[in-house]
Amino acid sequence: MTFSIKRSIAILQKDYKDVSKNLFVGSSVFMPLIMAALYGRMGVETINEQYLVFNMTFCLVAAFVQCSLIAEEKEKNTLRGLMLSPASTLEILTGKSLLSFIGTILVIAFAAILVEYKPENILVISVAIALSAVFYIGLGTVLGLVTKSVMEASVVILPFMGIFSFGSYLTVLADKYPVLKAAEYMPNAQLIHLANDVQMGASLLDVWFQLAVILAWIAVIYVIVVVVYRKRMTD
Template sequence: MNFSMRRVNALFKKEAKDLSKNINVLFMCLLPMIFCIMYSKLFCDSQEGKLYILNMCLNMNFVLVSGLTIAMMIAEEKEKNTLRTLMLACVSPLEFLVGKAIIILLLSLGTNILMFFIIGMEFSYLGHFIFITTLVVISMMEFGAVVGIIAENQMSTGTIGMPFFMIILIIPLFAKINDACKIVANFLPNCNMEILLNRIFTNEHINMNFTYSIAIILGWIIMGAGVFAYAYSKKRLD
């Protein structure tokens, strides 16, 4: 099946319109920004404090916006019985995911960039910051989309997706004090993002660990795309 930008554009316009009417989703998008503003007034006296708050708020954004928001949007399609229509209209998994994800990608990246400036990071790091956080956002959106496909409705997205997203949110907080969490953190995209950003912001040299962290994040993107394609195809058959 050929990839159709026309179908993707139609899905994007539909999502932008639906999102503007969904108060719950809009509130979730604002939460990382609110916490970032609050914490920046309290703990941003040092570079270390800035990095800690930025990483924590980024993880919150990955969970609430990149992950759960797209899950709720897809589950809403199921509640309205429009997901079945899209599948029967021969919309491919890639077209469906891209059409849904563009608006979430823009929201997530916009939030990340605003938090970057709220924390007060140096402008020279912005390019590296956008590149690395974009990769993690993509991986989280893919797994959020899987949750949305599996869930029966918007309420169940939290029940199904929260165990996974809580691991993403909590593991970085305990990786420095618990050996088991540290081992798990080595294989999580957001934890490897933290390693990369900490090295970039402290002007450390790029080495093999940099390559390893990028490879882990790309691996999550590939794995997420495969899992979503399978879940979408299975749902279409059902």
């Protein structure tokens, strides 16, 4: 079956209508912007603090909105119909991810303006942010598939929000607790390392390792997505 953009766009339009009617989910989009505005007023300039806003955006928009969209489909018993529709797995997952991806990129762009973030190489940063968004959308997809309602999704996302928003700060304790060195390889920590290197003049080739780690996280999370999705199809 060939990939149909029209089917994915139709799913995107449906998701947009669903989110516009759900104030609880829609309001999560504005929380990173409020935080960015406060940081901007405080004159925050360090990369680590600026990327705290961006990583929170990934959790609240890419992961939570995606998780809520899928959980709502399950709550309304419409996900089964979507799975049994003529749309392929790729078309469904693409369509279900488009709104979260577009929303994430837009919120990060506005947040960057509010915190006055000016990367030295916007191309490298754009690639890294786009890849990070893809990972968090995959995370949200998995969580949405294993939850039964939007309310449950809002609870399940909390520990992941803590890990992927503030987990990079665990690295400061790595000397005392060596096991915490593993936190350096989390996607949020790698994104911060990449951003710091870019501010010091690093090019795309110079940050290949950080991008490779993020890509590895993407590969793992989407293998899990496919496994869980197919299991839901056969349940």
